Amino acid sequence: MATSASSSVSPRQPSLKLSLLSSKQSLSPVFSVPFNHGKRSLPRFVIVASGSGLSSKPTVLVAEKLGEAGLGLLKEFANVDCSYNLTPEELCTKISLCDALIVRSGTKVSREVFESSAGRLKVVGRAGVGIDNVDLAAATEFGCLVVNAPTANTVAAAEHGIALLAAMARNVAQADASVKAGKWQRNKYVGVSLVGKTLAVMGFGKVGSEVARRAKGLGMHVIAHDPYAPADRARAIGVDLVGFDEALARADFVSLHMPLTPSTSKMLNDETFAKMKKGVRIINVARGGVIDEDALVRALDSGIVAQAALDVFTVEPPPQDSKLVRHERVTVTPHLGASTMEAQEGVAIEIAEAVVGALKGELAATAVNAPMVPAEVLTELKPFVELAEKLGRLAVQLVAGGSGVKTVKVTYASSRAPDDLDTRLLRAMITKGLIEPISSVFVNLVNADYTAKQRGLRITEERILLDGSPENPLEFIQVQIANVESKFASAISESGEIKVEGRVKDGVPHLTKVGSFEVDVSLEGSIILCRQVDQPGMIGQVGSILGEENVNVSFMSVGRIAPRKHAVMAIGVDDQPSKQTLKRIGEVPAIEEFVFLKL
Ligand SMILES: NC(=O)C1=CN([C@@H]2O[C@H](COP(=O)(O)OP(=O)(O)OC[C@H]3O[C@@H](n4cnc5c(N)ncnc54)[C@H](O)[C@@H]3O)[C@@H](O)[C@H]2O)C=CC1
Numbered sequence: 001m002a003t004s005a006s007s008s009v010s011p012r013q014p015s016l017k018l019s020l021l022s023s024k025q026s027l028s029p030v031f032s033v034p035f036n037h038g039k040r041s042l043p044r045f046v047i048v049a050s051g052s053g054l055s056s057k058p059t060v061l062v063a064e065k066l067g068e069a070g071l072g073l074l075k076e077f078a079n080v081d082c083s084y085n086l087t088p089e090e091l092c093t094k095i096s097l098c099d100a101l102i103v104r105s106g107t108k109v110s111r112e113v114f115e116s117s118a119g120r121l122k123v124v125g126r127a128g129v130g131i132d133n134v135d136l137a138a139a140t141e142f143g144c145l146v147v148n149a150p151t152a153n154t155v156a157a158a159e160h161g162i163a164l165l166a167a168m169a170r171n172v173a174q175a176d177a178s179v180k181a182g183k184w185q186r187n188k189y190v191g192v193s194l195v196g197k198t199l200a201v202m203g204f205g206k207v208g209s210e211v212a213r214r215a216k217g218l219g220m221h222v223i224a225h226d227p228y229a230p231a232d233r234a235r236a237i238g239v240d241l242v243g244f245d246e247a248l249a250r251a252d253f254v255s256l257h258m259p260l261t262p263s264t265s266k267m268l269n270d271e272t273f274a275k276m277k278k279g280v281r282i283i284n285v286a287r288g289g290v291i292d293e294d295a296l297v298r299a300l301d302s303g304i305v306a307q308a309a310l311d312v313f314t315v316e317p318p319p320q321d322s323k324l325v326r327h328e329r330v331t332v333t334p335h336l337g338a339s340t341m342e343a344q345e346g347v348a349i350e351i352a353e354a355v356v357g358a359l360k361g362e363l364a365a366t367a368v369n370a371p372m373v374p375a376e377v378l379t380e381l382k383p384f385v386e387l388a389e390k391l392g393r394l395a396v397q398l399v400a401g402g403s404g405v406k407t408v409k410v411t412y413a414s415s416r417a418p419d420d421l422d423t424r425l426l427r428a429m430i431t432k433g434l435i436e437p438i439s440s441v442f443v444n445l446v447n448a449d450y451t452a453k454q455r456g457l458r459i460t461e462e463r464i465l466l467d468g469s470p471e472n473p474l475e476f477i478q479v480q481i482a483n484v485e486s487k488f489a490s491a492i493s494e495s496g497e498i499k500v501e502g503r504v505k506d507g508v509p510h511l512t513k514v515g516s517f518e519v520d521v522s523l524e525g526s527i528i529l530c531r532q533v534d535q536p537g538m539i540g541q542v543g544s545i546l547g548e549e550n551v552n553v554s555f556m557s558v559g560r561i562a563p564r565k566h567a568v569m570a571i572g573v574d575d576q577p578s579k580q581t582l583k584r585i586g587e588v589p590a591i592e593e594f595v596f597l598k599l
């Protein structure tokens, strides 16, 4: 049983061409299906603008200040509406006119925002790292891609962490305020030294590791806690990865660098402060919510925590009368970690490129709620992606009305090692093919698994490992729908499921099996499947009916069980035959059943 292997990409990887936004949405990037008008075109990725015509530009709402270079990039491609300081109600009103939204940490992108967008919002761009202000579950349900800018502000955040560490240790902010108030209190503001002290970096990701590197340069002994970080990366910069309790027990300084998630929320609380050394100092440039702020006030008052330096707060801005902010031994900044000229220009460019790419039908390498597939893998998989959707479409159209589709088995036959084939894209496209013809729901890479689950559709994946050279990623894909009746009985395999199988030949998806019958028809245009008694002249008879009705036949193939027994004829047609034409085909005496399938 194979499940898809996840692919990771480096933050600097270029944007990837992806196909998976819906053709049912207005102004959505879609996977355009090449139709066979005599010659073959390659799959393309296009923007389909509806309502206002093909030439209309998408609209991007920039809800918080963004660097000029990023705005310039956006304006080349889209209408850009910079509206800052919107109330939640104003945002909900505006969003129904926008295809993309760009925010920083100051805007809550709640479920209401997605609901109010009425399906138009395709991309949310977070101009920074933390996406805790975006309701990712709602974005996914609404098929809206969320991208962030994960790398451009790393150094800025790390430098701010170090600035707070040093400023706190030497009481810079408090002493500055005191001198400005006309005092000269040299004894009051005696600080502590950093050299030789132990710093525990909690969260050894991009920012955490840059803080560690810098702290080592200051002569500190650095340990780190991160359940997901590779030990060799830590070792390479001379940092020991340790358990949570050990990090807290050994630290003179604790610096927080993990994301805010349900499992990191209030990670520092009464219980965990109690595990720390008396006189510990805390730095937080991650998210306010990782500290229980009331517990921090208690720990400061009881002397467990000597000082804290905070850039981030549970509620931003924090209440005027916040005991924590007003505490004498606490140094605060108003969420300035990412606020350097350099970082803001970088973030603006990074997010503008990701948003424009997504609107063009590309999926940025920084997608947060969709699988990221490396560009080279995607290029290789492209024809199989097309095949996958079409097999899904064919299979579901073979189901007789009234049989609910609940269980689908997908088999991938490949000579590649299971780890070497990422099937998430293929599964999403099969899901799209299965669901879209029978519902008004649109399915894309973002919401495919969610939509299948919502509809009670269980898709299992299986791998057949073939011998031979792994030159092609796949030999064939098989889609089977269990426990249903078919409107084309011949599509039921020996084991009782509707079965279709396809391959890619010369870059073109082909249908190669229906039920137990081998066929060979390229998956372009539409298909008529007929079961007939295998006898001479059948191809001619059906072909001439279609010819008389001016329906262009692109392909015909006959698969039979044994000579002069039953055969299934697959006919590829460019145009949809009229009801009259289909009736005439059905009236050919040797034809036992037939079905018209739209691709
Ligand atoms: N104050 C500011 O302006 C800025 C704040 N940030 C915040 O800094 C944080 C880190 O950002 P990056 O380093 O870019 O993210 P990252 O994703 O590179 O690193 C986060 C690390 O936290 C680790 N982690 C997750 N759960 C953990 C847990 N329970 N205990 C310990 N470690 C855990 C992850 O394994 C990962 O290595 C984020 O919350 C981000 O929002 C980032 C930039 C600017």
Ligand SMILES: O=C(O)C(=O)COP(=O)(O)O
Residues within 6 Å of the ligand: 104, 105, 106, 127, 128, 129, 130, 131, 153, 335, 336, 337, 338, 339
């Ligand atoms: O990137 C992050 O996670 C940050 O916290 C930066 O937030 P900002 O974009 O400055 O509102």
